[in-house]
Ligand code: C2E
Ligand code: MG
């Protein structure tokens with residue numbers, strides 16, 4: 082014992098050599114006594130090992146702390162008492178205890194796990210090698226102390242700094258750190274990584290109506306649902322508020338990501354039960370993939386952000402992939418924000434009306450008021466673009482009040498049997514004095530309230546259902562009519578239909594469009610919705626009819642009223658009043674005979690690659706399975722080509738029809754939906770491949786592929802011709 086203590090005192094002396102001159106010299110005995118006092122007072126433990134790494138001494142208090150007898154420890158190897166492989170010096174950079182022991186190097190304040198302890202125990206150990214007079218290693222002598230508690234505390238505060246205390250998910254700090262690290266490592270090994278950004282729709286409403294504790298509970302349930310969907314595939318984080326983020330390594334297949342995102346939207350939109358109340362929310366998802374959409378973390382996060390914004394703008398409850406055009410959209414959005422503030426004051430809004438006709442007589446029964454914004458520079462802007470911005474800016478209520486007033490004034494000039502339908506934003510619906518304001522406006526215009534139909538979407542049921550039902554009852558007392566707009570697209574819960582006093586149900590365009598296509602059950606769905614509405618005593622309107630075959634099918638399924646471009650798009654009130662003056666209340670169906678499968682008309686330059694040559698062609702239209710291109714003369718049927726759709730999207734295709742400068746081509750693998758009504762390829766050319774062709778690594782842009790495939794040295798097989806727009 083005294084041998085060990087004097088060795089320790091010697092090494093302590095060594096460590097404090099610089100202070101030696103200022104301290105009194107203590108003789109070996111006094112020092113040994115002091116150390117023995119320390120040991121006895123349980124302020125410091127001591128240990129010693131021999132040259133073979135066997136423990137020869139350990140303080141009694143240390144043995145007592147781990148509940149072992151000296152006989153169980155003395156003589157055994159250090160590695161059986163302490164975990165020599167894993168150690169922790171807080172910085173995490175220390176060499177393991179095993180390495181130190183093997184190299185006979187000094188040990189300074191190393192955190193090691195005690196293996197023989199009954200519960201998790203950590204010691205901080207320090208030791209110096211004992212050397213014989215000939216420099217031969219004789220073993221270690223050193224100190225130890227229990228640091229389990231302080232380590233646990235520091236780990237807890239570390240957790241606090243990295244994890245969200247409400248949901249237990251990673252927080253923003255950890256997520257951005259993870260993205261940075263992942264991207265840096267993945268770049269080396271040329272791997273891809275997707276980032277999904279989720280934002281809950283109408284979460285604020287739940288918070289406002291049911292209270293913050295309910296909001297917290299909802300967020301916890303949301304976190305659980307997200308965890309279930311992704312199980313162990315990636316890291317999930319809550320960035321704050323109602324924003325979540327998911328990092329998914331090694332995915333670049335947009336088909337797979339679209340499926341996952343659809344599941345997220347679907348699962349999160351199912352009703353939640355919170356302390357006896359039911360709440361419904363929605364969810365929008367933005368997706369960006371490294372290195373395609375961004376190489377650096379900040380670039381990728383910005384891309385996911387823009388995609389999320391686009392998803393929210395395109396009606397919420399959907400996903401959206403990033404594409405370079407979205408950067409332009411962000412500028413567009415900013416312009417909308419800037420312009421909207423004064424649009425009302427500057428008389429830039431116009432209300433137009435789309436007739437809704439009786440399905441038997443085609444006589445106009447109702448006029449749907451649709452807001453138009455005539456922007457001084459951009460021209461007419463779609464309400465689908467600016468209404469969500471007006472909602473976010475909090476000016477939709479004011480705009481909505483103005484619209485109702487305008488509609489009442491116009492309606493006063495129409496034949497009395499005609500009603501008007503006014504769209505009500507869920508934000509306006511939720512405002513405290515909505516019912517009062519409707520009443521004031523209608524009585525001021527002296528309009529029969531039953532001539533006004535308020536079109537409400539399913540999202541008003543989000544949040545506090547009782548409150549929504551109460552507003553409905555109060556509106557019914559005013560004798561206005563209520564219509565449920567865009568039925569079938571929203572929050573997919575039928576139970577509220579039973580309790581809410583709707584007079585009319587508007588079947589969403591997505592069921593009507595293409596209801597005649599062979600591979601759809603849209604027709605059957607329309608029939609089911611119509612008969613359900615009838616059973617509940619509600620009238621039905623089918624929206625968005627464009628073609629004669631759709632008209633026929635919908636009529637035969639028994640919808641009471643019809644609305645769509647086949648009868649008329651929205652018209653100016655003067656035009657309508659002139660018609661009414663002439664007693665022309667009927668609208669003739671005018672439109673194409675047949676619906677054509679999801680074919681999008683386009684006119685843009687794309688690349689067509691054949692053999693070693695790249696040609697410029699014009700894309701006329703495109704569907705999931707094929708496209709029509711123009712600009713090359715006499716390409717034989719059966720020619721294999723690759724269409725470069727921009728942004729690294731290459732579609733392998735084969736020419737199926739060829740007529741002069743026009744070709745119909747079929748894709749080898751179908752395109753997929755981009756979530757925003759557009760189409761995209763599942764896979765893209767990897768920026769790593771482009772890098773390998775001698776370009777710097779960077780996110781894809783429209784010319785990425787063109788830049789590495791535009792070598793025109795090879796003899797060209799086809800002749801390019803100039804094409805005009807029509
Ligand atoms: P909504 O209430 O479902 O209105 C119907 C939309 O479908 C209108 O688009 C209309 O022009 C369009 N539509 C009608 N028939 C057809 C058709 O046969 N084919 C196609 N492709 N489209 C058809 P619009 O005017 O662009 O309005 C879009 C949405 O913006 C409306 O959807 C409504 O949610 C919102 N909105 C429009 N005006 C107002 C308004 O005054 N207040 C509020 N809060 N929202 C409005
Ligand atoms: Mg509507």
Ligand code: MG
Pocket residue numbers: 566567587589590624
């Ligand atoms: Mg609608």
